[in-house]
Amino acid sequence: MSVTDLPVPGTTTVHGACPLDCPDTCAMEVTVEDGRVTGVRGDRSHPYTRGGLCVKMNDYDRTVHSPDRVLHPLRRTGPKGSGRFERISWDAALDEIAARFTEIAATSGPEAIMPVSYLGTQGILNGLNVGDAFFNRLGATISERTYCDSGSCTAYAMTVGPTAGVDPESFVHARYIVIWANNTLSTNLHLWPFVAEAQRRGAKVVVIDPVRHRTAKHADWYIPIRPGTDGALALALMHVVIGEGLTDEDYVARYTVGFDELAERVRQYTPEWASGETGIPAEDIRTLAREYAAADPSVIRIGVAIERHAGGGQTVRAISCLPALTGAWRKPGGGLLQLPLWAFPVNWPAFLGAEFIRPGTRVVNQWLLGRALTGELRLDPPIRALVVYNSNPLVVCPEQDEMVAGLSREDLFTVVSEHFLTDTADFADIVLPATTQLEQRDLMFSWGHLYLTMNTPAIAPLGQAVPNTELFRRLAARMGFDEPVFRRTDEEMIEQALDWSAPVLEGITPQTLARDGWARLRLPGPDEYAPHAEGGFPTPSGKVEFVSSAAAGGNFVLPLFRQGSNEHQPGDPVDPLPHYVPPRERPDGRYPLTLLSPKSHAYLNSSFADRPGQRRVQGDPVLLMTPGDAAARGLVDGAPVCVVNDRGRFTARLQVTDDVAPGVVVCPMGAWRKHTGGATVNAVSPSVFADLGRAPTFSDNLVEVRPA
Numbered sequence: 001m002s003v004t005d006l007p008v009p010g011t012t013t014v015h016g017a018c019p020l021d022c023p024d025t026c027a028m029e030v031t032v033e034d035g036r037v038t039g040v041r042g043d044r045s046h047p048y049t050r051g052g053l054c055v056k057m058n059d060y061d062r063t064v065h066s067p068d069r070v071l072h073p074l075r076r077t078g079p080k081g082s083g084r085f086e087r088i089s090w091d092a093a094l095d096e097i098a099a100r101f102t103e104i105a106a107t108s109g110p111e112a113i114m115p116v117s118y119l120g121t122q123g124i125l126n127g128l129n130v131g132d133a134f135f136n137r138l139g140a141t142i143s144e145r146t147y148c149d150s151g152s153c154t155a156y157a158m159t160v161g162p163t164a165g166v167d168p169e170s171f172v173h174a175r176y177i178v179i180w181a182n183n184t185l186s187t188n189l190h191l192w193p194f195v196a197e198a199q200r201r202g203a204k205v206v207v208i209d210p211v212r213h214r215t216a217k218h219a220d221w222y223i224p225i226r227p228g229t230d231g232a233l234a235l236a237l238m239h240v241v242i243g244e245g246l247t248d249e250d251y252v253a254r255y256t257v258g259f260d261e262l263a264e265r266v267r268q269y270t271p272e273w274a275s276g277e278t279g280i281p282a283e284d285i286r287t288l289a290r291e292y293a294a295a296d297p298s299v300i301r302i303g304v305a306i307e308r309h310a311g312g313g314q315t316v317r318a319i320s321c322l323p324a325l326t327g328a329w330r331k332p333g334g335g336l337l338q339l340p341l342w343a344f345p346v347n348w349p350a351f352l353g354a355e356f357i358r359p360g361t362r363v364v365n366q367w368l369l370g371r372a373l374t375g376e377l378r379l380d381p382p383i384r385a386l387v388v389y390n391s392n393p394l395v396v397c398p399e400q401d402e403m404v405a406g407l408s409r410e411d412l413f414t415v416v417s418e419h420f421l422t423d424t425a426d427f428a429d430i431v432l433p434a435t436t437q438l439e440q441r442d443l444m445f446s447w448g449h450l451y452l453t454m455n456t457p458a459i460a461p462l463g464q465a466v467p468n469t470e471l472f473r474r475l476a477a478r479m480g481f482d483e484p485v486f487r488r489t490d491e492e493m494i495e496q497a498l499d500w501s502a503p504v505l506e507g508i509t510p511q512t513l514a515r516d517g518w519a520r521l522r523l524p525g526p527d528e529y530a531p532h533a534e535g536g537f538p539t540p541s542g543k544v545e546f547v548s549s550a551a552a553g554g555n556f557v558l559p560l561f562r563q564g565s566n567e568h569q570p571g572d573p574v575d576p577l578p579h580y581v582p583p584r585e586r587p588d589g590r591y592p593l594t595l596l597s598p599k600s601h602a603y604l605n606s607s608f609a610d611r612p613g614q615r616r617v618q619g620d621p622v623l624l625m626t627p628g629d630a631a632a633r634g635l636v637d638g639a640p641v642c643v644v645n646d647r648g649r650f651t652a653r654l655q656v657t658d659d660v661a662p663g664v665v666v667c668p669m670g671a672w673r674k675h676t677g678g679a680t681v682n683a684v685s686p687s688v689f690a691d692l693g694r695a696p697t698f699s700d701n702l703v704e705v706r707p708a
């Protein structure tokens with residue numbers, strides 16, 4: 001970063017962009033006084049985020065200037081996990097890392113080194129792919145990052161192709177809005193005003209969720225559903241829509257393939273059958289299908305959480321068929337909103353370093369990290385070095401006890417780049433200081449709206465912190481990698497980040513973005529945008545594929561979710577028609593309760609779970625349970641309880657409530673181990689994958705609850 005364009009002394013306002021892994025990607029205004037950030041607020045001129053940030057980001061200036069920030073490289077002085085470190089220089093840190101990598105590569109091969117990363121920041125420069133070229137050049141293990149929405153994306157792509165889908169701003173035109181597995185007011189806050197506006201204009205808002213959360217309380221119709229059974233509901237909705245002749249025949253004939261096969265397939269999925277699976281009365285399923293099909297247009301918003309069980313992929317397959325059956329895509333505000341990220345012409349190849357991948361390099365899914373580290377996966381060579389950045393795997397990955405055992409290995413060399421000493425960083429041999437968004441330059445796509453946002457650095461890096469881009473420039477230089485990709489400046493990366501000649505970027509340049517902070521992609525406005533009014537789906541056939549042609553290649557993970565690799569690895573065979581995959585874990589005598597671990601309102605995954613302001617809002621971890629389930633166990637509201645299964649255990653405070661269904665318990669994720677007695681909800685989570693895209697299965701998780 002050049003210091004020349006930093007704000008001049010005095011008070012200035014700088015265009016920022018929230019870096020967090022949140023669909024809203026808010027445009028920010030950052031106030032700087034004499035080199036210190038004194039406040040952040042939303043950019044009021046932004047049509048989607050409209051000036052408000054959220055409880056996580058409102059006092060970001062305090063996070064940035066927190067005395068707890070890691071601002072210098074550190075070397076471990078205590079036992080692993082103790083969090084005891086001494087300050088060292090960057091030179092000493094880089095020397096030690098390069099020496100260890102060189103020795104490991106020489107004796108075990110470079111695959112013994114594994115990167116672990118996700119979306120601490122989701123900037124195109126500093127986010128998902130920032131380290132890929134470096135690790136591919138090194139020959140390290142390729143890490144597969146299917147943490148989030150990978151199964152949903154595979155299913156969606158198989159059906160409608162990678163389309164942005166409905167513009168969230170068009171929701172005001174919807175007459176019927178189905179919010180399915182999405183706690184909008186907590187996890188997608190800025191969509192809500194558009195839903196509320198539609199509701200004011202007479203739209204009906206339906207929420208389908210096992211939890212009556214803060215969003216469900218604003219719905220016109222809240223439909224509780226048994227976790228992991230949404231596929232049964234979606235298939236039964238199609239049964240009714242097709243069986244009662246509620247389809248848009250013209251739309252189906254012109255813009256879909258495989259209708260006859262689909263009709264034949266869903267004949268077996270009656271509302272009565274689905275009622276047994278979902279716990280929803282058959283008559284309600286019929287009503288939902290009829291109202292959904294009659295409304296003109298209707299829209300479905302699916303949350304990422306819809307994929308988190310054994311049949312998550314097929315659930316999204318079935319849901320993705322619905323809007324085509326009823327012709328909902330014909331009008332602005334009709335169709336499906338999944339992940340509008342696909343609208344952005346990101347030049348991924350410039351960041352993946354795929355050209356460096358040696359054929360046959362092994363792939364390890366980060367979800368199995370605990371097992372990979374303990375040796376349970378029997379990897380050859382075993383993982384001897386781990387580099388963690390943009391992620392806090394000890395808190396966000398399943399099988400936490402395995403992870404603790406793995407990270408405790410004395411022979412494992414762990415490097416963690418961080419803002420704060422997280423639970424994971426406590427296990428590092430070397431900790432490296434990372435800048436926050438206000439100290440770095442980045443360009444943001446969004447997975448919740450259609451605006452690009454440019455983040456201009458507001459202040460110089462604090463202490464010796466560096467952006468992730470600079471971290472990998474330094475590591476590459478120390479390892480002797482001198483290809484041009486390792487010498488690019490951040491400004492050059494911005495030039496390469498997008499296909500600036502794409503029609504959706506007409507008139508938008510890095511300069512206009514830096515000046516204005518944000519720009520809407522050059523698409524029709526939300527009052528006109530109906531991308532599939534006349535078909536035009538980005539599938540091989542150009543139509544909605546009820547019978548999916550992509551299924552011929554078997555189960556697959558989209559390139560987005562794998563470090564630097566564009567290969568479609570052949571996977572297990574997939575039925576080309578949507579079908580029902582029931583939850584894997586069925587209640588039994590030992591473990592009768594299904595545990596859900598959704599997002600915490602005041603944290604962003606595990607980020608901010610150490611910040612005093614956010615911890616005050618969130619409170620200590622609670623476990624929600626119905627009065628009946630509590631009474632059956634002799635548990636009372638407020639009591640400390642222990643949640644157990646064969647994978648592990650954690651404690652929480654019981655909150656007795658009617659907001660969850662009988663047999664369901666809920667503990668939001670995100671809290672750190674060091675604040676919660678040594679284990680969190682992911683101590684009991686499974687590392688088993690869902691049916692498509694190797695998605696996680698947090699919601700397919702049976703437990704028992706006892707007094708602590």
Ligand SMILES: Nc1nc2c(c(=O)[nH]1)N[C@H]1C(S)=C(S)[C@@H](COP(=O)(O)OP(=O)(O)OC[C@H]3O[C@@H](n4cnc5c(=O)[nH]c(N)nc54)[C@H](O)[C@@H]3O)O[C@H]1N2
Pocket residue numbers: 021022023148180181182183184186187188208209210211213225226227228229230302303304305306308309596597598599600601602603604605606670699
């Ligand atoms: N405040 C806040 N916002 C966030 C995040 C955060 O940590 N905190 N994280 C961000 C990220 S990374 C993501 S991926 C998104 C996730 O956004 P969402 O998908 O909205 O996230 P969750 O809160 O995990 O889950 C939403 C709802 O899904 C329900 N659910 C769980 N299992 C099932 C099921 O089987 N069927 C149905 N119908 N519902 C189910 C849960 O009860 C929960 O109410 O949020 C983003 N925004």
Ligand SMILES: Nc1nc2c(c(=O)[nH]1)N[C@H]1C(S)=C(S)[C@@H](COP(=O)(O)OP(=O)(O)OC[C@H]3O[C@@H](n4cnc5c(=O)[nH]c(N)nc54)[C@H](O)[C@@H]3O)O[C@H]1N2
Pocket residue numbers: 021117118119120121126147148149304389390391392393395396397417418419420422434435436437468597598599604605606607669681682685698
């Ligand atoms: N039980 C359960 N587990 C889950 C989920 C769930 O719903 N339930 N959700 C899953 C989902 S959807 C997701 S997306 C994952 C999220 O998993 P992660 O992406 O690992 O999320 P965070 O816990 O927020 O960790 C990000 C870390 O990156 C750091 N960081 C931020 N910016 C930077 C930077 O610029 N440089 C560096 N070096 N570090 C930075 C932050 O301080 C933070 O510690 O969790 C998954 N785990």
Ligand code: SF4
Pocket residue numbers: 018019020022023024025026052053054055056057189190604
């Ligand atoms: S976390 Fe989401 S809602 Fe909050 S400021 Fe960032 S982008 Fe906006």
Ligand SMILES: [Mo]
Pocket residue numbers: 021147148149304
């Ligand atoms: Mo996520």
